[in-house]
Amino acid sequence: MLQQILRDMYVDPEILAELDEDYKQKLFCKMREEQVRRWTVWTDKLGDQPSSKSKNKKKVDFLKGTDGEPWVWVMGEHPNDRSIEDILRDESLEKARKLAEKEVEAELSQYLTPKIEDFQITPTPKFVIEDDADIYCSVDEIREKINSKKSNNLLTNYSINNYKDKNRYNIMNADVFQDVGKNATQKVSQKVALWEKRLTEERTCQILKNMQKKRQEIAAQAAEDEKMHEQAWREQERKAKEAEQQKREIARRAREEHRLSANLEIDTTYSTVNQGVPPGRQAVLEWFRSKDKSRSGVCDKNGNFSPWFHGLITRGDAEKLLLDQKYGSFLVRLSEKIWGYAISYRAKEKCKHYLINAGPKYSFTGTNQMEHNTLSDLVTYHKTHPLSLSGGETLNLSCPRLSDTAIKELE
The missing domain is CATH 1.10.287 (Helix Hairpins)
Structure with missing residues (x-):
């Protein structure tokens, strides 16, 4: 194959x-x-034949180790290899540094960009001498105005000369300040660079801390979500197990009921049933009330029935009552098969039924069975002695009555 x-x-x-x-x-x-x-x-086979594509065919060569096999490097195995934690930390630091540089650059541009109003030039004042001569003035008035005009011209010339000297002084001072400003500009640039570097480092540390904090929050949230999912999964698994257990219990009970219903034959361990069969239910009730109630011992001195006696109930009802009881539970009921009683016993494999003849003495059906004076004596005896030599069952627990309807029929 x-x-x-x-x-x-x-x-x-x-x-x-x-x-x-x-x-x-x-x-x-x-x-x-x-x-x-x-x-x-x-x-x-293909290599023996010439191919037109072999010239342009790409070829891959692998680096080989000392053993002749392709050399393979596995990340993290070499002592000099960096761990994944170091790589992730450096990547985060680099990312934080780039973000800090952008923020610092934007902040510096905001402070160092000159404004338009800082460079507005004050216009130079004009020295204009206005002539107020009036053609309608007299000769004396004209002379006074001429004299006053000359004096004004002298003042104007003095002002102009004084302005020129002042401008010359300002130009000389500007040349001096220009030489001094070069050194000052260099010092300012150095201070700005140092300030920028320090601010970048501070922002980098701050951004890195924020990134680490956010990463921790994400990890904590992921752990919380995983915990919740695990709890939900466990709860779902628990419910599934409970449902499976319930299904198995229902199936077990169904199999048990089917097996009990299939085993309706009377246990013949203690021989056969008597030939005398009661004609009906009412005949059994009349027989018990009139003949056997007083001598069977199922009632105490106050007339109360024993807890293990259930009256006239069917075999199926007895099995349903015993199905939920512990192994070793039992009940005694009137039988419609013979003039007597039946003990229904809860065994491990099924419910067993033992017929009891109510003749002069009480005994199990069959030959060579131990006889007892009362039914109560028989039950008391088999609480310590097995019902059968093969099974070894003893009457341990009495099955409680769910209803006293069957008992009231016997009163």
Whole structure:
């Protein structure tokens, strides 16, 4: 079969489903080896033939180690390799530094960009001498105005000369301040660079702390979500197990009821049933009230029935009552099969029923059975002695009555 699989390179799914995991792995390796062998044969045949594409064909060479095999580097195995934590930390630091540089650059541009109003030039004042001569003035008035005009011209010339001297002084001062400003500009630039560097480092640390804090918050949230998912999964698993247990319990009870209903035959361990069969339910009730109630011992001195006596109930009702009880539970009921009683016993494998003849003495049906004066004596005896030599069952617990309806019929 293996040769056929390797020849066809195909495995029937039904056959594959029947194989175990180890054989599947071996079969996979064999098929892979066959594929490699076929590929090698095909490439060897193709290499003997000239190909037009061989000139432009790309070739990949692998670096080989001392053993002749391709050299492989696994990250983290070498002592000098950096750990993934260091790599992630450096990446975060680099990202924080770039963000800090952008913020510092934007802040510096905001403070160092000159404003237009800082460069507004005050216009130079014009020295204009206005002539107020009036052609309608007298000769004396004209002379006064001429004299006053001359004096004004002298004042104007003095002002102009004084302005020129002042401008010359300002120009000289500007030359001096220009030489001093070069050194000051360099010092200011150095201070600005240092300030920028310090601000960048502070912003980098701050951004890195924020990134680490955010990463921790994300990790904590992920851990919380995982915890919640795990709790939900466990709760779902618990409910699934409970549902599965309930299904199994229902199936067990159904099988038990079916088995009990299928085993309706009377236990014949203690011989056969008497030939005298009661004609009906009412006849059994009349027989018990009139003949056997007083002598059976099922009632105490106050006329109360014993807790293990359930009156005239069917075998099916007795089995339903005993189904939820512990092993060893029992009840005594009137029988419609014979003139007597029946003990219904909860065994491990099924409910067993033992018929009791109510003749001069009380005993199990069959021959060579121990006789008892009352039914109560029989029950008391078998609380310490087994009902049968093979089974070894003893009457341990009395099954409680769910209803006193059957008991009231006997009053």
